[in-house]
Amino acid sequence: xxxxxxxxxxxxxxxxxxxxxxxxxxxxxxxxxxxxxxxxxxxxxxxxxxxxxxxxxxxxxxxxxxxxxxxxxxxxxxxxxxxxxxxxxxxxxxxxxxxxxxxxxxxxxxxxxxxxxxxxxxxxxxxxxxxxxxxxxxxxxxxxxxxxxxxxxxxxxxxxxxxxxxxxxxxxxxxxxxxxxxxxxxxxxxxxxxxxxxxxxxxxxxxxxxxxxxxxxxxxxxxxxxxxxxxxxxxxxxxxxxxxxxxxxxxxxxxxxxxxxxxxxxxxxxxxxxxxxxxxxxxxxxxxxxxxxxxxxxxxxxxxxxxxxxxxxxxxxxxxxxxxxxxxxxxxxxxxxxxxxxxxxxxxxxxxxxxxxxxxxxxxxxxxxxxxxxxxxxxxxxxxxxxxxxxxxxxxxxxxxxxxxxxxxxxxxxxxxxxxxxxxxxxxxxxxxxx
Amino acid sequence: xxxxxxxxxxxxxxxxxxxxxxxxxxxxxxxxxxxxxxxxxxxxxxxxxxxxxxxxxxxxxxxxxxxxxxxxxxxxxxxxxxxxxxxxxxxxxxxxxxxxxxxxxxxxxxxxxxxxxxxxxxxxxxxxxxxxxxxxxxxxxxxxxxxxxxxxxxxxxxxxxxxxxxxxxxxxxxxxxxxxxxxxxxxxxxxxxxxxxxxxxxxxxxxxxxxxxxxxxxxxxxxxxxxxxxxxxxxxxxxxxxxxxxxxxxxxxxxxxxxxxxxxxxxxxxxxxxxxxxxxxxxxxxxxxxxxxxxxxxxxxxxxxxxxxxxxxxxxxxxxxxxxxxxxxxxxxxxxxxxxxxxxxxxxxxxxxxxxxxxxxxxxxxxxxxxxxxxxxxxxxxxxxxxxxxxxxxxxxxxxxxxxxxxxxxxxxxxxxxxxxxxxxxxxxxxxxxx
Numbered sequence: 119x120x121x122x123x124x125x126x127x128x129x130x131x132x133x134x135x136x137x138x139x140x141x142x143x144x145x146x147x148x149x150x151x152x153x154x155x156x157x158x159x160x161x162x163x164x165x166x167x168x169x170x171x172x173x174x175x176x177x178x179x180x181x182x183x184x185x186x187x188x189x190x191x192x193x194x195x196x197x198x199x200x201x202x203x204x205x206x207x208x209x210x211x212x213x214x215x216x217x218x219x220x221x222x223x224x225x226x227x228x229x230x231x232x233x234x235x236x237x238x239x240x241x242x243x244x245x246x247x248x249x250x251x252x253x254x255x256x257x258x259x260x261x262x263x264x265x266x267x268x269x270x271x272x273x274x275x276x277x278x279x280x281x282x283x284x285x286x287x288x289x290x291x292x293x294x295x296x297x298x299x300x301x302x303x304x305x306x307x308x309x310x311x312x313x314x315x316x317x318x319x320x321x322x323x324x325x326x327x328x329x330x331x332x333x334x335x336x337x338x339x340x341x342x343x344x345x346x347x348x349x350x351x352x353x354x355x356x357x358x359x360x361x362x363x364x365x366x367x368x369x370x371x372x373x374x375x376x377x378x379x380x381x382x383x384x385x386x387x388x389x390x391x392x393x394x395x396x397x398x399x400x401x402x403x404x405x406x407x408x409x410x411x412x413x414x415x416x417x418x419x420x421x422x423x424x425x426x427x428x429x430x431x432x433x434x435x436x437x438x439x440x441x442x443x444x445x446x447x448x449x450x451x452x453x454x455x456x457x458x459x460x461x462x463x464x465x466x467x468x469x470x471x472x473x474x475x476x477x478x479x480x481x482x483x484x485x486x487x488x489x490x491x492x493x494x495x496x497x498x499x500x501x502x503x504x505x506x507x508x509x510x511x512x513x514x515x516x517x518x519x520x521x522x523x524x525x526x527x528x529x530x531x532x533x534x535x536x537x538x539x540x541x542x543x544x545x546x547x548x549x550x551x552x553x
Numbered sequence: 554x555x556x557x558x559x560x561x562x563x564x565x566x567x568x569x570x571x572x573x574x575x576x577x578x579x580x581x582x583x584x585x586x587x588x589x590x591x592x593x594x595x596x597x598x599x600x601x602x603x604x605x606x607x608x609x610x611x612x613x614x615x616x617x618x619x620x621x622x623x624x625x626x627x628x629x630x631x632x633x634x635x636x637x638x639x640x641x642x643x644x645x646x647x648x649x650x651x652x653x654x655x656x657x658x659x660x661x662x663x664x665x666x667x668x669x670x671x672x673x674x675x676x677x678x679x680x681x682x683x684x685x686x687x688x689x690x691x692x693x694x695x696x697x698x699x700x701x702x703x704x705x706x707x708x709x710x711x712x713x714x715x716x717x718x719x720x721x722x723x724x725x726x727x728x729x730x731x732x733x734x735x736x737x738x739x740x741x742x743x744x745x746x747x748x749x750x751x752x753x754x755x756x757x758x759x760x761x762x763x764x765x766x767x768x769x770x771x772x773x774x775x776x777x778x779x780x781x782x783x784x785x786x787x788x789x790x791x792x793x794x795x796x797x798x799x800x801x802x803x804x805x806x807x808x809x810x811x812x813x814x815x816x817x818x819x820x821x822x823x824x825x826x827x828x829x830x831x832x833x834x835x836x837x838x839x840x841x842x843x844x845x846x847x848x849x850x851x852x853x854x855x856x857x858x859x860x861x862x863x864x865x866x867x868x869x870x871x872x873x874x875x876x877x878x879x880x881x882x883x884x885x886x887x888x889x890x891x892x893x894x895x896x897x898x899x900x901x902x903x904x905x906x907x908x909x910x911x912x913x914x915x916x917x918x919x920x921x922x923x924x925x926x927x928x929x930x931x932x933x934x935x936x937x938x939x940x941x942x943x944x945x946x947x948x949x950x951x952x953x954x955x956x957x958x959x960x961x962x963x964x965x966x967x968x969x970x971x972x973x974x975x976x977x978x979x980x981x982x983x984x985x986x987x988x
Contacts, residue, residue: 142610151614158610166605166840167598174787175577175593179586179924187787214835216809217652244821249810249835252823256808267821345836352609352622352839373691374651375684384929386679386702388687400649400684401780403841404787405601489613494819 119446125439128522133423134432140416141349141519148524148531150490153295153323153467153514156349159412169408190407191355191376191398197414198348198357201426202321202340203331208359210394211410212376212402215322215343215356216249221370221397222339222358223257223289226316228368230286234314237284239264241276241315245507247295250320254289269504270299273306277313285315292330293323293465296493296510298457300328300465304335311336322346325357326417327433327466327516329426332359339364347466347516348417350410358397365393374399416518432517433466436525440468440513443529451536456510467514471495476509481546482535488528490514554881560874563957568858569867575851576784576954583959583966585925588730588758588902588949591784594847604843625842626790626811626833632849633783633792636861637756637775638766643794645829646845647811647837650757650778650791651684656805656832657774657793658692658724661751663803665721669749672719674699676711676750680942682730685755689724704939705734708741712748720750727765728758728900731928731945733892735763735900739770746771757781760792761852762868762901762951764861767794774799782901782951783852785845793832800828809834851953867952868901871960875903875948878964886971891945902949906930911944916981917970923963925949 129135142160143149149157173181182188195209202209212218223240230237240254244267251267258265264283268276277285288310293300303319310317318339324330326347332340338361344354369390375381376398379389390396420429441455456469472479480492490513496506513528535541564570577595578584584592608616617623630644637644647653658675665672675689679702686702693700699718703711712720723745728735738754745752753774759765761782767775773796779789804825810816811833814824825831855864876890891904907914915927925948931941948963970976 142606144611144613149613155609155614157613158605163602163606163610167602170593170601170786170844171577171598174590175598176579178579178584178592179590179926181787213648213652214809214837216811216835217648217807220807220809220834248813248816248819248821251821252808252810252813255823256804256806260806351605352616353836353842355838356835369691371691371695372652372655373687374649374655375687376651378683378687381683384683385932386683386686388690399655400651400791401788402649403790403838405844406838406841407788409605409840491614497820 120439120442122523122526125522125526128435132432132521134420134428134517135521137416137420137423137518138521140419143519146487148488148528149519150488150513150515150528152349152516153327153346154491155352156346156413156516157519158351159349159416161415162351162409162412165412166405166409169405187404190404191402192395194407194410194414195357195394197418198325198342199359201330201417202325202342202359203333204359205333205362208362208365208394209357210397211344211355211357211407212398213356215320215341216253217372218341218356218358218397219250219253219318219320220257221372222318222341222360223254223287224371225360225364225368226287226318226339227257227261227263229364230316234284237286237314239266239283239285240287240289241266241268241273241285242289243270243273243291244268244504245270245294245296246291247320247322250289250291270301274309277309277315285313287318288315289318291320291322293328295323296469296507296512298465298467298469300463302462303330303337307335307337323465323467329430337361344410348410349413349518351406351413353406354410354413355402355407358394360394360397362393370397372399376400420518429517433515434461434464436515436517436520436522437464437466437468439522439525440515440529443525444470444532447529447533448536466516467512469513470511471508472511473508475541476511478541478546479535480511482541483531485546486531486535488531555874555877557958557961560957560961563870567867567956569855569863569952570956572851572855572858572953573956575854578954581922583923583963584954585923585948585950585963587784587951588762588781589926590787591781591848591951592954593786594784594851596850597786597844597847600847601840601844604840622839625839626837627830629842629845629849630792630829633760633777634794636765636852637760637777637794638768639794640768640797643797643800643829644792645832646779646790646792646842647833648791650755650776651688652807653776653791653793653832654685654688654753654755655692656807657753657776657795658689658722659806660795660799660803661722661753661774662692662696662698664799665751669719672721672749674701674718674720675722675724676701676703676708676720677724678705678708678726679703679939680705680729680731681726682755682757685724685726705736709744712744712750720748722753723750724753726755726757728763730758731904731942731947733900733902733904735898737897738765738772742770742772758900758902764865772796779845783845784848784953786841786848788841789845789848790837790842793829795829795832797828805832807834811835855953864952868950869896869899871950871952871955871957872899872901872903874957874960875950875964878960879905879967882964882968883971901951902947904948905946906943907946908943910976911946913976913981914970915946917976918966920981921966921970923966
């Protein structure tokens with residue numbers, strides 16, 4: 119049986135332990151919800167105050183040059199690029215994940231159809247994050263295309279099926295938001311390309327959480343989120359990557375002035391910027407962008423300690439430990455592991471299911487200062503052959519600020535919540551799930 | 554001749570003078586660029602610090618509920634609504650002006666074509682702000698429509714021309730970014746409707762600057778900017794309004810989860826929220842949104858002093874005074890007034906032109922702590938019959954924080970720059986215009 123002392127020994131041997139000092143978290147809290155909203159880097163308060171009082175308040179319009187506001191989407195994009203296997207100059211930070219998905223899906227469809235107009239299917243996973251499906255529904259409806267949703271394991275067959283109509287674009291989220299299951303990006307991209315389809319990867323639960331190698335996988339397009347594992351602050355702007363082989367090929371549809379080759383020439387004709395610059399649209403929220411820079415700074419501090427490879431090792435050690443401790447210490451309480459055990463198929467979160475009480479158990483844990491979250495299962499009435507997803511207790515593990523004793527404490531609280539039955543108290547049963 | 558003492562007397566009698574205390578501006582600066590980036594409300598520093606350290610850092614994910622982050626787009630939208638003649642629940646603050654224009658232009662085209670598929674023209678002003686034209690170019694190209702650009706005075710004829718093909722949408726910026734000329738929204742909307750066209754008004758240089766009555770004008774769609782006269786901070790999110798008679802009629806194309814009727818049900822099928830809520834898309838940058846609330850708070854403080862009507866009276870008095878003083882004290886230096894003299898045709902800025910040196914004169918003024926900006930004239934090679942716009946010295950007047958003595962000081966510095974000829978020094982000639 120694993121002991122508290124074992125966990126403390128792991129912390130003592132952890133080379134990434136110093137990174138915890140880069141964050142401010144409430145005293146005594148075990149924060150397992152960094153996959154919903156990342157914790158605050160301690161530097162953010164001073165950085166944001168400086169942006170507000172000096173860059174905005176004192177230097178005003180001059181800060182577009184003197185504080186390099188102009189370059190912020192590209193400068194932060196270059197920082198994100200190092201975390202996702204993209205080259206310098208290939209990523210911009212801008213807009214929201216949903217808006218960026220619209221841009222790249224529009225471009226990918228145009229590109230696929232230019233090659234073969236008979237390809238009229240956008241293929242995705244049924245359990246993909248809803249906004250991805252909503253954006254695709256809108257675009258497919260507008261363009262008379264079919265959005266086809268299948269279970270993850272059926273994607274290879276759906277790509278290859280010669281009777282099903284040609285797939286133009288395969289659009290997937292790399293790590294599933296509910297289950298924590300991770301696709302093999304390289305193999306899946308290869309299968310898509312073999313079937314003549316382009317790929318879009320949503321890295322919302324990947325960037326900063328698991329090593330990603332967009333270039334190595336030969337991916338076509340990617341988008342991702344700034345406020346989860348990148349710790350950019352609430353609603354931090356998102357990012358978008360387009361493989362250089364495609365970057366100059368199409369306008370994206372949101373052809374605003376910031377994507378113009380010379381935005382401050384104020385010429386009446388749109389002329390897209392070369393490369394990823396054309397995936398910008400309007401003026402970006404500078405204060406929120408600046409906070410994201412603090413989140414990215416922590417990854418820079420992680421570089422000499424081993425960078426994403428070391429973070430991944432620790433993330434797997436944390437999630438392995440959590441699974442082990444739940445199995446050792448919470449057995450007999452009806453919890454089931456939803457997240458894959460295989461390291462190659464797991465993101466940086468662990469999801470448990472339970473036939474009932476998942477929401478209340480999460481609330482009872484929060485009351486004990488262990489913050490995870492609840493994700494509702496599928497409603498009844500799924501399509502034939504679709505196994506509905508159960509209610510989920512979701513625990514995200516951010517190796518930048520979590521230690522092994524935190525995992526012990528989280529499982530110990532979970533054990534107490536289950537053994538005491540306190541989760542059955544009415545106060546934990548108000549339905550109020552947030553992202 | 555107007556004297557400094559006259560200006561000081563105007564300040565002494567100004568009922569809006571107390572509002573200046575709501576802003577922090579650099580000592581000694583006359584800031585005439587609030588139409589590019591509004592000044593910082595003094596409350597912004599503490600408000601943003603609280604959002605970062607308490608709402609994000611301490612309360613983390615719980616702030617979606619406890620700090621009402623969920624409602625921020627609607628709550629700020631309701632505040633903007635009071636400034637533009639819209640009803641409560643009709644406006645959301647979200648995304649950028651360019652992105653919001655894409656949403657409403659897409660919806661307006663769909664609506665117009667549903668009524669009459671032969672209408673295939675989007676009509677706008679040739680001198681409209683470029684990003685508006687770029688967005689329209691992209692959409693028109695994608696949908697096989699014609700973007701027709703005419704001079705402002707030719708819009709009524711272009712709407713009525715029976716040989717020119719039906720106009721689906723008239724898309725205009727209410728106050729021109731370079732000239733400060735203002736359309737009669739009511740008359741222009743009526744002319745568009747009489748011709749069977751829908752109207753989109755870009756209020757970037759109107760909201761918070763001039764009284765706007767969207768409902769009274771019977772307008773169809775509007776968008777606007779948070780970082781100019783609303784003083785929301787660099788790149789503050791923008792707003793979008795749709796007349797309630799249209800709000801439920803169409804999906805906007807950026808059908809992300811925040812526009813879903815129940816975003817946190819995570820259902821796979823998109824079901825648009827009723828009303829303006831469906832014009833949201835992704836998660837919003839909360840820190841930047843919160844700063845905008847401080848800008849809107851100043852308008853609330855202006856309410857007991859007479860609100861937008863009083864602000865408009867002062868704005869016209871400021872711009873009248875500026876024109877008078879330039880004519881009295883800078884005569885013989887080749888300056889020409891570009892902004893209309895008629896109050897009904899003037900926004901809250903004054904633009905001057907000069908055959909040469911406009912850029913350098915603006916730079917020399919900035920060196921003297923009078924901050925206006927430069928807007929380049931049209932390049933050579935305009936279409937037949939188009940009179941090119943000259944280079945512009947642009948001065949924005951924000952009655953919330955500018956006084957009459959500020960206007961005196963600005964013109965006095967302009968006079969000295971011109972009389973001394975110092976603007977001809979090489980240091981003022983680097984080309985580096987920013988918005």
